[in-house]
Amino acid sequence: MLSDKKIAVIIPVFNEEKTLPLVFKDMPEDLVDEVVVIDNGSSDRTPEIAKELGATLLFESRKGYGYPCLKGIAYLKTNTPDIVVFVDGNHSDYTDEMIRLVTPIIKDDYDLVIGSRTTGSVEKGALRVPVRFGNFLATMLIMLLYGFKYTDIGPFRAIKFDKLLKMDMNDNLGWTVEMQAKAIKMKFRILEVPVSYRTGTGKSKITGNLKGIFLVGYRILRAVFKNLFYSPNR
Numbered sequence: 001m002l003s004d005k006k007i008a009v010i011i012p013v014f015n016e017e018k019t020l021p022l023v024f025k026d027m028p029e030d031l032v033d034e035v036v037v038i039d040n041g042s043s044d045r046t047p048e049i050a051k052e053l054g055a056t057l058l059f060e061s062r063k064g065y066g067y068p069c070l071k072g073i074a075y076l077k078t079n080t081p082d083i084v085v086f087v088d089g090n091h092s093d094y095t096d097e098m099i100r101l102v103t104p105i106i107k108d109d110y111d112l113v114i115g116s117r118t119t120g121s122v123e124k125g126a127l128r129v130p131v132r133f134g135n136f137l138a139t140m141l142i143m144l145l146y147g148f149k150y151t152d153i154g155p156f157r158a159i160k161f162d163k164l165l166k167m168d169m170n171d172n173l174g175w176t177v178e179m180q181a182k183a184i185k186m187k188f189r190i191l192e193v194p195v196s197y198r199t200g201t202g203k204s205k206i207t208g209n210l211k212g213i214f215l216v217g218y219r220i221l222r223a224v225f226k227n228l229f230y231s232p233n234r
Contacts, residue, residue, distance in 0.1 A: 003106045006033050008081035008161075009098075012060075012068035013089035014040040017049050019200060020089050024053045027095040031102065036075060037089070038068035046089075065155075066175035073164065085158045092126065092200030093156040100193045101158035111163045111188035114180065115156035120194035127197065134216035138177050141224045148184045153177055153220075156195055163188060166232070173215070174223025181227040 009032050013020060024035070037050040038058045050057045060071040069086065076084065083102055087093050093115070104110040117127060118135060127135075138153045153176045167186065171178040183190050 005082040005102075005106055006080075007031060007083045007085065007102060008033060008076055008079065009035045009085045009087060010069055010072040010076075011035065011037045011055075011087055011089045012040055012065060012072070013037055013042065013046050013050070015042045015044050015046060016089040017042070017044040017046045019091040020046060020049055021053065022091045023087065023089055023093075023095055024055075028098060031098060032085075033081065034079065036072045038071050040064075040068050062172075064172035066169070066172035066178075069175060070169060073169070076161065077165070081161050083158055084161050084164060086155055088155050088200075090200040092198055093154075094196045094198070097195050098158075100195060101156070104191050104193065105158055105160060108191075109189065110191045112159045112179070112183045112190045113157060114150065114152060114190070114192045115154055115195035116150075116152040116192040117154050117156075117195060117197040118151045119192065121196040123196075123198040126199045130216045134220055137217060138180075138220045138224065141220070142177075142181060142184070145224065145228055146181060146184045148190070150180060151192055153180060154195075154197070171223055171226075173219035174226075177220055177223035178227055181224060182230055182232070185227065185230050186232040 035055045037055040038060050039047045040060055047057055058071050058075055060068040083105055085098055085101060087095055101113045101115055104113050135152055139150045143149050155176055167182045169178060
């Protein structure tokens with residue numbers, strides 16, 4: 001074990017019966033105490049597979065990304081882990097690199113650690129046009145308006161659970177941007193670490209470049225400006 005810290009993993013899923021076992025296979029068992037899978041209305045065997053893999057299975061009917069994550073956070077209030085790691089269920093993130101995210105929190109007392117795909121190793125074609133556009137727009141706006149330089153707004157991240165609860169997260173489509181913007185406002189100790197990224201074998205939740213760009217752009221603009229005047233209530 002890296003430490004005596006209790007670490008939980010939250011994985012929102014939608015029709016990822018083929019990829020979820022791969023996500024679990026790569027996950028370091030000696031590092032993780034509990035995996036919480038939140039099914040967002042899958043029509044395949046994703047929920048059954050999650051249970052077979054030993055995950056705590058929850059259900060969230062409201063579509064999106066933030067809603068399933070909020071469901072997982074609400075559940076974890078009963079177990080109170082020290083650290084929560086967020087990872088996608090489509091096998092695009094390398095869950096065996098989770099150690100890179102939690103070590104700075106455990107060893108150096110960081111509050112939030114973001115896995116940066118843009119500074120890591122990216123498989124050809126993995127970062128599609130909407131993703132690259134979203135990264136550019138979000139990191140540029142945050143730098144201009146918040147004065148903090150991020151390189152990525154990817155989903156693979158770790159955060160102290162008590163700090164996460166204080167953020168009062170509530171966004172859905174702008175979830176990752178909301179967390180990163182609020183972390184700046186709350187003067188968290190923030191770090192980015194390089195992580196690897198692949199295309200994954202799950203179905204993309206943003207289909208079509210043009211549609212994806214408009215959707216990504218809208219949710220980023222909304223999250224960035226909504227949280228610009230956020231006042232932490234500590």
